[in-house]
Every structure is written in structure tokens, then in C-alpha cells.
Amino acid sequence: MITLHLHQIGPGGRETAHEITGKPGESLMQAAVAAGVDGVAADCGGLLTCATCHVMVREPWRSALPPMADEESTMLDFTAATRTEASRLSCQIVLDESMDGLTVDLPKSQY
Amino acid sequence: MNAQQNERLTRTGLGTDGGELLRRYWQPVALVDEFDPDTDPRMERRPLKAVRVMGEDLVLFRDEAGRWGLLDRDCPHRGADLAYARHEGDGLRCPFHGWKFDAAGRCLDTPAEPLGSRLHERVRQRSYPVVERSGVLFAWLGEPGTEPPFPRYDCFEAPGTHTFAYKGLWHCNWLQAFEVGIDPCHTSFLHRFLNDASLESVGDNAGARQFRSASLGAVNGQAWPMSRIMREFHRPELSSETTPWGLRITTLRRMTEELTHVRVTHEIFPQAFCIPLSPTMTITQWHVPVDDTHTYWFAFFTSYDKPVDKQAMRDQRAPFIPPPLYAPKTGRHNDWGFNAEEQRTRTFLGMGEEDINVHDQWAVESMGAIQDRTREHLGTSDKIIMTHRRLLLKAMDEVKAGGTAPFNADPATAADQVGGPDAVDGIAPAGTWGTWWAEQAQARRQGTPWITTEHTDALTS
Numbered sequence: 005m006i007t008l009h010l011h012q013i014g015p016g017g018r019e020t021a022h023e024i025t026g027k028p029g030e031s032l033m034q035a036a037v038a039a040g041v042d043g044v045a046a047d048c049g050g051l052l053t054c055a056t057c058h059v060m061v062r063e064p065w066r067s068a069l070p071p072m073a074d075e076e077s078t079m080l081d082f083t084a085a086t087r088t089e090a091s092r093l094s095c096q097i098v099l100d101e102s103m104d105g106l107t108v109d110l111p112k113s114q115y
Numbered sequence: 116m117n118a119q120q121n122e123r124l125t126r127t128g129l130g131t132d133g134g135e136l137l138r139r140y141w142q143p144v145a146l147v148d149e150f151d152p153d154t155d156p157r158m159e160r161r162p163l164k165a166v167r168v169m170g171e172d173l174v175l176f177r178d179e180a181g182r183w184g185l186l187d188r189d190c191p192h193r194g195a196d197l198a199y200a201r202h203e204g205d206g207l208r209c210p211f212h213g214w215k216f217d218a219a220g221r222c223l224d225t226p227a228e229p230l231g232s233r234l235h236e237r238v239r240q241r242s243y244p245v246v247e248r249s250g251v252l253f254a255w256l257g258e259p260g261t262e263p264p265f266p267r268y269d270c271f272e273a274p275g276t277h278t279f280a281y282k283g284l285w286h287c288n289w290l291q292a293f294e295v296g297i298d299p300c301h302t303s304f305l306h307r308f309l310n311d312a313s314l315e316s317v318g319d320n321a322g323a324r325q326f327r328s329a330s331l332g333a334v335n336g337q338a339w340p341m342s343r344i345m346r347e348f349h350r351p352e353l354s355s356e357t358t359p360w361g362l363r364i365t366t367l368r369r370m371t372e373e374l375t376h377v378r379v380t381h382e383i384f385p386q387a388f389c390i391p392l393s394p395t396m397t398i399t400q401w402h403v404p405v406d407d408t409h410t411y412w413f414a415f416f417t418s419y420d421k422p423v424d425k426q427a428m429r430d431q432r433a434p435f436i437p438p439p440l441y442a443p444k445t446g447r448h449n450d451w452g453f454n455a456e457e458q459r460t461r462t463f464l465g466m467g468e469e470d471i472n473v474h475d476q477w478a479v480e481s482m483g484a485i486q487d488r489t490r491e492h493l494g495t496s497d498k499i500i501m502t503h504r505r506l507l508l509k510a511m512d513e514v515k516a517g518g519t520a521p522f523n524a525d526p527a528t529a530a531d532q533v534g535g536p537d538a539v540d541g542i543a544p545a546g547t548w549g550t551w552w553a554e555q556a557q558a559r560r561q562g563t564p565w566i567t568t569e570h571t572d573a574l575t576s
Contacts, residue, residue, distance in 0.1 A: 037117045038117065040117055048492065048494070048501070049491060050492065051493065051494060115505055
């Protein structure tokens with residue numbers, strides 16, 4: 005099991021930290037949706053067509069992730085919250101044991 | 116999408132988030148035709164029938180004064196079934212102990228009680244307001260006294276001579292039944308005819324020969340059937356924008372350097388669509404949960420020029436979807452009439468050319484009673500469906516937080532709705548399709564005998 009931390013700023017500015025677990029081979033998006041984290045919408049189900057599973061990855065994991073493909077980068081231009089240097093689409097982050105402890109921030113909104 | 120979201124989007128019973136939202140909008144519950152003895156001979160002597168809406172069981176009847184009554188189906192005395200009540204002209208009498216109720220739910224009599232009893236003054240059966248529009252009875256099932264004005268869409272403003280209403284039962288959840296109607300891409304595939312009918316043979320029969328009619332405009336002076344445009348240009352560009360009634364959906368098919376096919380359709384939040392059927396006819400269609408695994412669609416055909424031939428339109432549909440239940444003869448039990456040879460040679464689907472309704476029926480019923488959206492994958496061509504689901508979830512949040520439901524559930528918005536929405540299908544000059552379709556809509560309004568300046572002004576202001 006890989007432990008994952010998703011930080012979400014709720015209404016009123018209060019931060020919620022979701023601690024969830026994922027399995028090797030599944031995507032961060034799939035783990036978040038299965039755990040019911042509603043800050044990850046994933047309308048398209050992981051096909052790179054909707055940009056609603058946007059996350060900002062914290063260091064040191066950000067630098068350790070495999071680089072993104074062109075398609076992911078193109079879709080990131082369509083996120084509701086402005087794209088940052090740390091932005092990724094969580095459907096494209098495939099979990100493995102080395103990612104235990106992976107920590108991301110969720111945008112205020114996916115729409 | 117996770118399982119909880121799918122539940123939230125699809126459940127409509129009392130107390131569910133979806134049910135609370137849908138109960139903020141007027142809901143069609145029956146065709147007036149269902150009470151016509153020509154449609155159902157039983158209605159001659161006893162105009163009463165049971166209806167089920169969003170899992171609630173009700174009885175609907177017309178009294179001798181012509182008033183419609185919609186009451187809870189269980190007698191408030193001991194709970195016996197009022198669908199078996201004695202219709203006494205001025206009200207319904209429960210056969211169990213004789214309690215009697217009028218169309219407004221007032222108890223008129225409790226004949227087993229002692230003489231002089233005033234019990235009937237303290238008993239009331241829940242009754243629901245009913246409004247008749249264009250051959251359909253709409254009910255207010257929400258909080259009593261909070262109903263917004265009835266929206267004045269074209270399909271309700273047109274006189275009875277220019278509208279025709281029909282309904283049909285689908286064995287599936289309302290949301291998947293509705294989503295096919297706001298999916299502008301499926302027409303290129305699901306309803307594809309491998310050969311076009313001649314436009315002369317379609318003639319004035321647009322109501323029956325769906326998608327066979329010509330699109331407005333021409334290519335090199337030649338009119339094109341919608342079916343050919345849909346077939347040859349199957350990667351449309353989609354966009355939508357929020358309107359007072361829901362979404363305006365624009366579907367562009369770039370035909371040549373000079374010509375763009377533009378189709379403007381509408382989502383009337385939360386459960387109806389409005390689409391063009393020919394240059395002078397539209398369909399506006401509601402999708403009402405019977406319960407969470409059955410849905411009635413109610414379609415209004417609206418003519419912007421000549422009166423409609425109601426009997427002919429009824430006769431075209433009744434063989435496939437017969438009253439009084441309006442359950443299609445085809446369905447899962449007979450593979451929706453699937454014919455592999457037809458699929459190979461004549462249609463993309465293989466389920467007939469005469470009634471394209473069965474195409475949609477197959478698409479939505481074959482998904483299963485409640486589509487498991489945790490297993491689906493959406494493409495960019497599904498973005499209108501994504502947008503609509505977001506609107507639904509947001510509206511459920513608002514209602515749950517004690518707010519006002521959006522669009523025409525808001526009395527301020529509904530009061531301003533006069534006419535529209537304008538649904539158009541045509542071949543436009545590529546550079547000016549945006550103004551072109553609006554001009555076509557405007558020209559149609561100006562040429563429509565039943566549209567007054569009030570409507571035209573309201574839409575252009």
C-alpha cells in the first residue's frame with residue numbers, strides 16, 4: 005500500500021488533509037476517486053479529455069515524477085485553476101512503491 | 116466519477132438530493148390524450164388513472180366540472196388504493212369505507228362516522244397543482260405554494276393546432292435517458308442512414324421522417340438532407356453557453372472552406388432538450404422519472420408554419436408505442452428489433468428506419484437500468500454531458516444549502532421566459548455562421564402565424 009496525502013483548501017480557507025492509500029499500477033486519480041476525495045473530479049475517467057483531476061505536486065516528489073507527455077501538458081492549459089510549475093493531471097501519475105508519502109495540493113476548483 | 120456521485124445524480128425519490136432538485140421544476144405526468152375515450156375507452160365512464168412519478172404513487176382524474184385532480188394514491192383513512200375508487204363525478208370515493216375526496220383533496224364525506232360527524236373537515240388528502248399545456252398535464256410535486264410561473268416556451272405558447280404531444284416509456288434511469296438528447300455527436304452514428312431518402316418523398320412529413328428533412332440552406336444550390344450532413348461530417352466542434360433556461364448548445368460541422376453546418380439545440384434544465392426536426396418544426400422533450408429505473412419521455416412537436424395533422428402523427432407512433440401504457444413494442448425482450456442484415460446494408464444500428472426513437476431507446480436501455488458511470492470513459496465529444504452533470508451537482512448543492520434552484524425554477528427567471536428557445540439546423544457561410552443562425556431564427560419567428568411581437572421583442576431584447 006502506498007500512502008498519499010491530498011491537501012485541500014475548503015470554504016473559509018480551512019485546510020483539510022486527506023490521507024488515502026493507493027496500489028502500485030493505479031493512478032493517483034483512481035486512488036483519489038475511489039477514496040471519495042471530491043476535490044478530484046475526473047469527469048472523463050482518465051482519458052486526458054477533461055482536465056478536472058488537476059493537482060499540484062509538492063517536492064521532493066514533483067522532481068522525482070517521470071516527465072509529462074505533450075498531451076498532458078496540452079490539457080493542463082484547460083484547467084479551471086491557473087496552471088503552476090507544480091501542476092499535473094493526477095490520472096497520468098501512475099503509483100509505485102517509491103511514491104509512498106506523495107503529497108499534493110488540490111486546486112480550489114476543478115471547474 | 117465515483118459510485119456516490121453516480122447515486123447522487125440518478126436517485127430521485129423523496130428526500131434524495133436529486134429528488135429535491137427535480138421537485139423544484141414542473142413535471143409532466145400524463146397526456147391529455149390518455150383521457151380521451153378514443154385512445155382509452157375506459158375513460159368514457161371513468162376518467163381516472165394511476166400515475167407514478169419519481170417513485171411516488173398518485174391518482175389523476177378529471178371531475179365532471181372539467182377540473183384535474185392529482186392526489187396521493189393511498190387513502191388517508193386506512194391506506195387502501197384510490198386507483199380503485201368510485202368516480203362519482205364531483206370526487207373519488209374509496210371503496211373500503213366510503214371516504215370521498217374532491218380534486219383539491221378536500222374530504223367531502225366519511226359515511227361510517229356518526230351522523231353530524233365533522234371528521235371530514237379535519238381530513239385532507241395531499242393534492243398537487245396540475246396545469247394543462249399543449250396536450251400534456253404538468254404537476255407541481257414540490258413544496259406547496261412555492262411553484263414558479265409556468266415557463267412560456269414556444270412549445271407551450273403555440274396554439275393546439277400547431278403542437279402535438281406524445282410519450283413513451285423507457286426501462287432505465289432518467290439521466291441516461293436525457294443525456295442522449297444533449298449529445299450532439301451521436302446523431303452521426305446512432306441515427307445514420309447509409310442511404311438518404313429523396314427530399315421530395317419526405318415532403319411535409321418531417322414529424323415522421325426524422326432527420327430525413329433538408330437542412331436550411333444549400334451547397335452549390337443543392338439542398339442536403341440532415342442525414343447526409345450528419346453522416347459525412349461526424350467530428351463536430353461543440354460549445355455551450357449558459358442561458359436563462361439552461362444551455363444553448365452549438366454544433367459546427369465544417370463542410371467546405373465556404374460552408375459550415377450549424378446546429379443550435381438546447382438543454383432546458385434539468386431534464387428537457389429542444390432540437391430542430393426540420394426548418395419549421397422542433398421537438399422539445401422532457402424526461403420524467405417514473406422511478407429510478409423507468410422514465411417517461413414527453414415530446415412536444417411544435418410547428419412554426421402550418422397546423423399539424425395530429426391524427427396522422429398519432430397514427431405514425433401508436434403502432435410502435437401503443438397507448439394506454441405507451442411502452443414500446445420493441446425492447447430488451449426482443450433485442451429492440453435488431454437485424455444484422457439491415458446493419459450491414461442500410462443503417463448504422465440495424466433497428467429500423469421508420470421510428471428512430473427506438474435507436475435512442477436501445478442506446479439508453481442497453482446501458483442497464485442505472486448506468487454505472489464509474490466504468491465509463493468520456494471523450495472531448497462528451498463535454499456537453501460533463502457540463503450538464505456539473506450543473507446538476509452544483510444545483511443539488513445549492514438546494515441542499517437552502518438556496519434557490521437555478522434557471523426556470525427561479526421565479527424571477529421564469530417570469531421573463533417568453534418564447535424560445537430557438538433551435539436551428541442549417542448550412543451557413545463559414546465566416547458568419549454566428550449571425551446567420553440567429554437571423555434564420557428571427558426570420559422564422561417573424562413568419563410564424565402564432566408568434567406575437569411580445570415574443571419577438573422578449574427574445575431580441
